[in-house]
Amino acid sequence: MEYKSSFFAGALMTLVPSAMVFCASGNQNNPEQVNDKTEKDSRPNILFIVSEDNGPELGCYGAPVKTPNLDKLATDGILFKNAYVTQAGSSPSRASFLTSLYPHQNGQIGLATWDYSMYQDNTPNMVNTLKESGYRTGMIGKLHVLPESAFNYDWWETQGSNFQRKNLARYAVDAAKFMKESDQPVYLQVNYPDAHDPFLPQIDGQPAKPLTGADVDPLPYFGITSDSLKQKTADYYNCMMRLDYWIGDLLEKVKETGEYENTVIIYIGDHGADMLRGKRTVYEGGVRIPMIISWSGGVKNFIYEGLVSTIDIYPTILAITGIKTPEYLQGKSLLPVINGSTEPVRKFLFTEYHVHSNHNPYPQRAVRNKNFKLIYNPVAGYENPGFFYTVGKKINKPDFYRALEAAPPLVREAYKRMQKPPEYELYDLRNDPYEWNNLADDPEYAKVCEKMKAQLKEWQVATSDPFIDKSIAEKLFLEIEASDEKKIEIKYHNYMDPHLIFEKEDK
């Protein structure tokens, strides 16, 4: 079977994480040496900050919102202008950046809260690799990936989502304590609940001066406007300002530990905003996120335009810490960019969608290059249930339709297309960054369309994507639809796991 050699079907199960590790500075696991000051491991700490449900709506990305701390972090390091997650949902996004595998490869295709899980508990990941190489591993906030036993944390505080934003001041205090008390270099992931739904205007006095609907326009990729969309956008910005305030507090407290200079700081959002054409879609509003990396060992005040993905974070950290990178990781090291390279890391970038909760299955694959984006809808012909999950549960329905009536025809068509997608959508992102005008059937773009389809197919083959067989996408869609929006076990491990499929076909 041709897929097998290119995937980790054999490699994943036999690979012991410690086998891929070499340490630049002696045996980090020997306690005698760790305690010996002359042998102190001087590799940099990794502080990985993840916020919830926000795209690049920061001042430094040009959004009309005040985020001075993240803006400063960006000028102290590298701002990745075109950064993406693999799927616009918390669990799939998080499992991907922790494993450097696409959701269809690791199995985390929907929310952990709805019992979606990785195929295997021995899936190699960033946490375990760093721990095995001598790092102390810590976490503040939610993991949201199953099984939790796949991740070996030495320390884990505030384990829930904390969507009520209780005691956000504690995050920085705990982080500084963890960093200070560690003799080893640390890897610490800090997860902030903003800007997740509910969009709380002000908590514990933050932001100090909340915006109101009168102060803002709706996000441009909504394409429609109304008073309630303005208010929602204002409160989303309020979340972003609060996030920025607490990240500023975190960075300040890390500075007080004396470890700041020897710490690689990585900041991302886990996927786009939970409003229209964002979260739970492969549109730019869903998959494009802010990414900033700041480190004393890297360049400063640098905006990188190339296409990057959060699956690049794991290989980047391995490159920085001198740990050998396993070949099957799907991401690319961004270390050359951190050193100032302007060269493209990749020509084509891939995103996908499966399901979030059982209200909204709709298998999708998307590929973009510098200028164009192709979306493939393998279950085209069926209505997308995610449309009325968003319009109805997240956005007031009558208000939405009133606003839509006043919108230009292309915008009205785009929403209709979202409700019942065609097999292919093609957008010219240079001239149409908000994806209104589908060019898939435009003869003038036939060549571009074919090239993108071929590229997508090549990637599906290389990553052992079960949806290369359309009927598997349909099977997943129909099985989840049959759940009637209830939380029941979806048995996709039995027919989507590439290990299972491709090993079986091998025999």
Ligand SMILES: [Ca+2]
């Ligand atoms: Ca999220």
